[in-house]
Amino acid sequence: MNVQAGPGMAALAAIKANYSLTPEQRQIVDHVDRVAREILHPLQEKMDAEEWWPEDLFRQMGELGLLGITAPEELGGSGQNEFTQALVSETISKWNPAVGLSHGAHDNLCLNNILRNGSDEQVRKYVPGLCSGELVGALGLTEPGAGSDALGSMATSAVRDGNDYVINGSKIYITNGPIADVILVYTKTDKAKGAKGISAFIVETDNPGFKVAQKLDKMGFRGSPTGELVFEDCRVPASAMIGAENSGVSVVMSGLDLERAMVASVCVGMAERALELALDYARIREQFGKPIASFQMVQSKLAEIYVEVETARAFGYRALAACVGLPKGAGGRGEIHKLTAAACLYAGEAFNKAVTEACHIHGGSGYMQDTEINRLYRANKLLEIGAGTSEVRKIIIAEELLRA
Amino acid sequence: MNERLRNVPDLPTHYLTEEQQALADQASKFFFSEFHHLNAEMDDTDDLSPSIFPKLGEMGYLGLNVAPEFGGAGLDFTSACIITEELSRASAAIGLSHAAHDNLCVNNIYRNANDDLRRKYLPGLCDGSLIGALGLTEPGAGSDALGSMRTTARKDGDHYVLNGSKIYITNGPIADIVLVYAKTSPEKGAKGISAFIVETDTPGFKVAQKLNKMGFAARPQASWCSRIAGCRRQTWWASWTAVWQ
Ligand SMILES: Cc1cc2nc3c(=O)[nH]c(=O)nc-3n(C[C@H](O)[C@H](O)[C@H](O)COP(=O)(O)OP(=O)(O)OC[C@H]3O[C@@H](n4cnc5c(N)ncnc54)[C@H](O)[C@@H]3O)c2cc1C
Ligand SMILES: Cc1cc2nc3c(=O)[nH]c(=O)nc-3n(C[C@H](O)[C@H](O)[C@H](O)COP(=O)(O)OP(=O)(O)OC[C@H]3O[C@@H](n4cnc5c(N)ncnc54)[C@H](O)[C@@H]3O)c2cc1C
Numbered sequence: 001m002n003v004q005a006g007p008g009m010a011a012l013a014a015i016k017a018n019y020s021l022t023p024e025q026r027q028i029v030d031h032v033d034r035v036a037r038e039i040l041h042p043l044q045e046k047m048d049a050e051e052w053w054p055e056d057l058f059r060q061m062g063e064l065g066l067l068g069i070t071a072p073e074e075l076g077g078s079g080q081n082e083f084t085q086a087l088v089s090e091t092i093s094k095w096n097p098a099v100g101l102s103h104g105a106h107d108n109l110c111l112n113n114i115l116r117n118g119s120d121e122q123v124r125k126y127v128p129g130l131c132s133g134e135l136v137g138a139l140g141l142t143e144p145g146a147g148s149d150a151l152g153s154m155a156t157s158a159v160r161d162g163n164d165y166v167i168n169g170s171k172i173y174i175t176n177g178p179i180a181d182v183i184l185v186y187t188k189t190d191k192a193k194g195a196k197g198i199s200a201f202i203v204e205t206d207n208p209g210f211k212v213a214q215k216l217d218k219m220g221f222r223g224s225p226t227g228e229l230v231f232e233d234c235r236v237p238a239s240a241m242i243g244a245e246n247s248g249v250s251v252v253m254s255g256l257d258l259e260r261a262m263v264a265s266v267c268v269g270m271a272e273r274a275l276e277l278a279l280d281y282a283r284i285r286e287q288f289g290k291p292i293a294s295f296q297m298v299q300s301k302l303a304e305i306y307v308e309v310e311t312a313r314a315f316g317y318r319a320l321a322a323c324v325g326l327p328k329g330a331g332g333r334g335e336i337h338k339l340t341a342a343a344c345l346y347a348g349e350a351f352n353k354a355v356t357e358a359c360h361i362h363g364g365s366g367y368m369q370d371t372e373i374n375r376l377y378r379a380n381k382l383l384e385i386g387a388g389t390s391e392v393r394k395i396i397i398a399e400e401l402l403r404a
Numbered sequence: 405m406n407e408r409l410r411n412v413p414d415l416p417t418h419y420l421t422e423e424q425q426a427l428a429d430q431a432s433k434f435f436f437s438e439f440h441h442l443n444a445e446m447d448d449t450d451d452l453s454p455s456i457f458p459k460l461g462e463m464g465y466l467g468l469n470v471a472p473e474f475g476g477a478g479l480d481f482t483s484a485c486i487i488t489e490e491l492s493r494a495s496a497a498i499g500l501s502h503a504a505h506d507n508l509c510v511n512n513i514y515r516n517a518n519d520d521l522r523r524k525y526l527p528g529l530c531d532g533s534l535i536g537a538l539g540l541t542e543p544g545a546g547s548d549a550l551g552s553m554r555t556t557a558r559k560d561g562d563h564y565v566l567n568g569s570k571i572y573i574t575n576g577p578i579a580d581i582v583l584v585y586a587k588t589s590p591e592k593g594a595k596g597i598s599a600f601i602v603e604t605d606t607p608g609f610k611v612a613q614k615l616n617k618m619g620f621a622a623r624p625q626a627s628w629c630s631r632i633a634g635c636r637r638q639t640w641w642a643s644w645t646a647v648w649q
Contacts, residue, residue: 219618287548363546364572369616378618 029087035064036095047098047223048375062133070112076131083320086265094269097379098223105175108262110137110184116328117242117251138180140171148392151195158187167234177227178215180205189245198248201240209234220379253332259387260344261323264316267347267383271309271354277373278358301357312350319343338400345393348384355380428486435494446497447621461532470514475530497620504574509536509583537579539570550594557586577614579604
């Protein structure tokens with residue numbers, strides 16, 4: 001009902017076209033839009049009801065060309081930049097937010113991070129499997145005692161022992177944690193040095209020292225598996241370390257900038273879907289003998305949602321454009337740090353407003369868990385939490401503004 | 405709870421009387437010790453324990469505005485709101501189920517029904533052996549509940565026959581008594597509406613489904629179509645007119 005290109009959809013498509021996407025990007029977005037609508041959208045209901053992840057979905061996404069967007073073609077990827085990756089994220093999230101989240105954790109947080117920061121050997125070892133979906137990736141930064149202050153409060157440690165490192169500690173709220181084959185894990189290798197004593201490792205989850213303590217029960221993005229992970233004398237070879245010892249902070253910080261730009265796109269896709277659903281419902285639902293879309297107070301909401309979608313998109317795309325070609329090891333400070341935090345802050349809050357109004361337009365039906373708008377509404381809060389909360393995003397912006 | 409306000413001498417305590425304040429304190433203590441710990445499980449299972457309404461009745465928290473001669477607590481409206489507030493603080497879900505029962509159903513019957521109906525239903529509703537609900541909203545009639553109402557009640561001898569459905573009805577799946585609005589003279593629009601008390605064991609009534617909400621779980625809430633097809637009620641049960649007439 002809502003996929004037919006009514007005037008609203010056509011207008012949206014026209015606006016998107018104005019962002020001077022390359023013909024290739026447009027082709028990719030069209031392809032992703034089609035497969036996400038046809039294959040991922042129908043999965044929403046069961047994923048949400050049961051916190052269910054379809055077992056072979058990553059492989060299927062690999063076959064459909066949705067994985068390894070930024071990886072070189074010879075490794076099985078699409079050879080695109082982060083902007084295109086974000087367009088893919090936006091489109092998947094629009095049709096299935098939970099898949100969008102898991103896709104982002106795999107493709108951006110894990111795969112792209114390995115690609116940017118890993119050695120040739122590491123890239124060759126993991127990237128092809130991550131591109132085909134044979135391997136599922138995750139990133140483990142957050143800990144029970146270390147969220148906003150992830151670097152300062154990090155308690156997970158890796159201690160050198162001959163040719164190995166032995167990791168101890170736990171990670172929490174890790175997207176894909178329960179199903180991952182490969183996890184990029186941040187640990188302290190030198191506690192005395194604080195944030196400068198962090199190193200990144202690639203941990204394979206069949207390691208006997210690794211276990212999933214629990215799969216968590218979320219209010220939104222249900223189906224995307226989120227877990228608490230435990231490392232107990234988890235022994236990995238020194239070759240599993242990404243970059244040099246104690247150089248993890250630059251991996252974290254530049255990765256987080258890209259992640260925030262991605263999160264902004266996730267928000268845009270979901271906000272756009274909220275607008276479509278609200279438009280559809282307002283046209284169909286009649287009260288007082290007329291479609292509720294004919295009431296000015298409803299029209300006012302629709303207009304406001306539209307403005308949220310398009311301002312978030314404009315700002316998000318601007319931040320993404322700045323991410324393209326970001327040199328390895330750059331980011332984590334300066335203009336890009338500020339811009340991506342700002343776009344992410346704005347988009348998270350824009351989506352919150354948009355989906356709240358769109359849900360409201362659905363009246364009592366929007367309160368029922370099995371409606372698509374309600375699923376979007378419940379997904380809302382995370383986008384102001386993950387990749388740094390709204391407050392953390394503001395701290396970054398202000399710090400950069402005030403840096404002399 | 406309200407301590408903080410009371411300790412600031414310049415701030416009136418929302419103009420509560422001493423008795424109302426005592427009522428609030430006592431209610432808060434009871435609701436927190438009896439109900440607060442149930443919230444997590446209610447949210448999980450979306451079920452309201454059958455012991456809750458009788459417990460509320462036993463403690464005098466049902467029929468808050470109803471005169472003691474009908475089994476109620478005989479409180480003023482502000483006091484009833486204070487208890488609703490304290491109950492919702494301890495458990496939002498029980499608070500809403502209680503409000504649908506006590507205000508939407510019980511108080512409506514108390515204010516508008518004739519003495520026969522009041523004597524028949526209020527004692528059970530006040531001791532918690534009967535659970536009440538109110539059915540106004542329909543799939544096609546929400547904000548425009550009166551104008552778009554499609555449920556009808558047709559007179560048939562000394563009965564009325566009701567047809568139609570109601571949706572999003574709090575307590576619908578567990579109610580014994582539903583106060584139902586229906587059109588008796590559709591051509592008269594909002595002026596052609598009458599209110600009926602429907603007992604849910606009447607053949608012709610059914611709960612089509614229990615709905616899955618995002619919040620207030622345990623507030624049993626019906627039903628995309630609690631069908632009330634062919635419910636037969638004796639005329640005298642329906643001898644009172646709708647509240648807004
Ligand atoms: C569904 C989901 C998926 C996730 N996926 C991943 C993942 O894949 N990998 C991963 O590593 N992490 C993941 N996270 C974790 C996420 O990044 C953290 O939850 C987030 O960084 C916040 O940390 P916290 O939960 O510990 O909150 P806290 O840091 O404890 O924050 C609590 C509150 O305090 C505020 N606060 C904290 N410090 C300050 C301050 N200095 N000034 C003002 N306010 C402050 C915060 O803004 C917040 O409102 C995920 C989380 C969720 C919910
Ligand atoms: C959990 C829950 C419990 C409930 N319990 C009960 C109960 O016990 N008994 C009962 O009878 N009902 C109950 N309801 C129903 C509730 O009263 C209705 O959902 C509410 O009145 C809205 O009606 P609707 O859902 O049909 O939305 P609609 O009336 O379809 O409204 C949809 C949107 O259009 C807007 N709108 C409609 N008309 C106009 C206008 N003229 N101008 C501007 N905007 C307009 C609305 O504000 C809303 O945003 C319950 C609902 C829920 C969700």
